Amino acid sequence: MNQSYQIPSLDDGAERLVTTDSRIRRCIEKAMNKKIELWQEDGIRRIANEIMYLFKSYKSNSKTISYSSLETQIAYVIAYYPNYIETVNEILKIVNIRESSKKEDSTRTIPIYENWIKYFAEKENQKFNIAILGSGPAPELYGLKRFFDRLFYSSKLNRKYFPEITVDLFESQPDWQWTIQYVTKALMYKTESIQRIGTNFIQTNLSNQFSSDHKELKDSYHLIILQNVANEILEENKFFMENLKLFLKRVKPEIGYCVVATRGRQNSKLMTLIRDHVEHESHLRLVIDERSELDFSSYQKQDRKLKKHIFSQIPFEYRSMNNNSKAIVIKSVKV
Ligand SMILES: C[S@@+](CC[C@H](N)C(=O)[O-])C[C@H]1O[C@@H](n2cnc3c(N)ncnc32)[C@H](O)[C@@H]1O
Numbered sequence: 001m002n003q004s005y006q007i008p009s010l011d012d013g014a015e016r017l018v019t020t021d022s023r024i025r026r027c028i029e030k031a032m033n034k035k036i037e038l039w040q041e042d043g044i045r046r047i048a049n050e051i052m053y054l055f056k057s058y059k060s061n062s063k064t065i066s067y068s069s070l071e072t073q074i075a076y077v078i079a080y081y082p083n084y085i086e087t088v089n090e091i092l093k094i095v096n097i098r099e100s101s102k103k104e105d106s107t108r109t110i111p112i113y114e115n116w117i118k119y120f121a122e123k124e125n126q127k128f129n130i131a132i133l134g135s136g137p138a139p140e141l142y143g144l145k146r147f148f149d150r151l152f153y154s155s156k157l158n159r160k161y162f163p164e165i166t167v168d169l170f171e172s173q174p175d176w177q178w179t180i181q182y183v184t185k186a187l188m189y190k191t192e193s194i195q196r197i198g199t200n201f202i203q204t205n206l207s208n209q210f211s212s213d214h215k216e217l218k219d220s221y222h223l224i225i226l227q228n229v230a231n232e233i234l235e236e237n238k239f240f241m242e243n244l245k246l247f248l249k250r251v252k253p254e255i256g257y258c259v260v261a262t263r264g265r266q267n268s269k270l271m272t273l274i275r276d277h278v279e280h281e282s283h284l285r286l287v288i289d290e291r292s293e294l295d296f297s298s299y300q301k302q303d304r305k306l307k308k309h310i311f312s313q314i315p316f317e318y319r320s321m322n323n324n325s326k327a328i329v330i331k332s333v334k335v
Helices: 021-032 041-059 070-079 087-100 112-122 139-155 176-188 239-249 268-280 304-309
Strands: 127-133 164-171 198-203 223-227 257-263 284-294 325-332
Touching: 021 070, 021 176, 021 304, 041 070, 070 176, 087 112, 087 139, 087 223, 087 257, 087 284, 087 325, 112 139, 127 139, 127 239, 139 164, 139 176, 139 223, 176 198, 223 239, 239 268, 257 268, 268 284, 268 325
Parallel strands: 127 164, 127 223, 164 198, 223 257
Antiparallel strands: 257 325, 284 325
16 A cells, blocks of 8 residues: 655745855864864965856856866855855746646646656655766765755655655766865755765766667666756767667656756756757757846855955955756656
């Protein structure tokens, strides 16, 4: 017999995070074994310079951004990461609202939160495979952890029916593992949580040709995320899109989605290729195509110490960065 559950409400599963900045600073301090006020002045300046380097690189649409140094990673984690934890959750919330507002008839779509809970309730330990493409330090991973904790909590689903969630992080730059370990995983497992999530870091360049039986591809995906990556893909590179098609082919029908979130003026050619592909594939449907920017302004509070030590060195206001994104969401359907 199927397990009983409650339909998660629209506000559950995607509540915005109020503050992460101070927690991120403390994770970094712990990893470095030194409070920020004791960091060397030139070390602080290098991080501030790297924030400027990232800011200018994104603004100029640079394709060759190097994240290999620890300072660049810390810069990204301080200046960008907090804004991108909840983006996917906010987009899933929009999908849920749109699907919920459909008329009740035979073609009614089951809203995504209900759909997933219903799927989990079918049997114990359902598999739920997530791929994050171009994960970097994976703020999405921490966001998803929060999302699933709330979803399970509000569904009142028996713990036995929580799925076995695995997240594969596809990323070309190996050095991000440090940040994933000391920041993302530290944030995720600091507090008691409902659900543990298995993660695999898969170092691979998604702009190189994959074979269709690439050993790292899972048979089936329930969620694929491509967040803030399009700008770093060369417009003339065709393999990235070909690889993405291999992932899309494996999205589980009626359960699985692919979320593409891009900030600013990102690679619009790639977005057009994605739309064209969906249009020509009968098993894929575009459920969201937001070409104007969605406002995901951050709710985070400022961290006094980051403001004093890092942002005092930078010629723009702390937390003044634009956090808007455009979004495409694709659903796999039965044909
Ligand atoms: C701006 S970061 C975004 C990280 C994360 N998704 C987020 O939203 O914060 C872009 C990431 O994509 C990775 N990336 C860029 N091109 C890639 C490629 N061809 N294959 C794999 N990863 C790639 C970069 O190394 C970088 O870590």
